[in-house]
Amino acid sequence: MDARLLDILVCPVCKANLEYRKASHELVCKPCRLAYPVRDGIPVMLADEARPLSTDEL
Structure with a gap:
């Protein structure tokens, strides 16, 4: 993941x-x-595509 992309x-x-x-x-x-998810180096920034995290994963 490109650090510049992650910053924005x-x-x-x-x-x-x-x-x-x-x-x-x-x-x-x-x-x-x-x-x-990040698929093929591209972040998928859709709430519908996100998965909930458990307490252990945080």
Whole structure:
């Protein structure tokens, strides 16, 4: 994930900063407890595509 892109991307739901998790290829929003997929290097920033995170995953 390009660091410059990560600096400007925010959660589409709450506008919080996102954390990139390389192992799972996801961008994580901790306040919303959502993980947005990164497919072929492209972040999918749609709330409908995000998966809810469990407490253990945070």
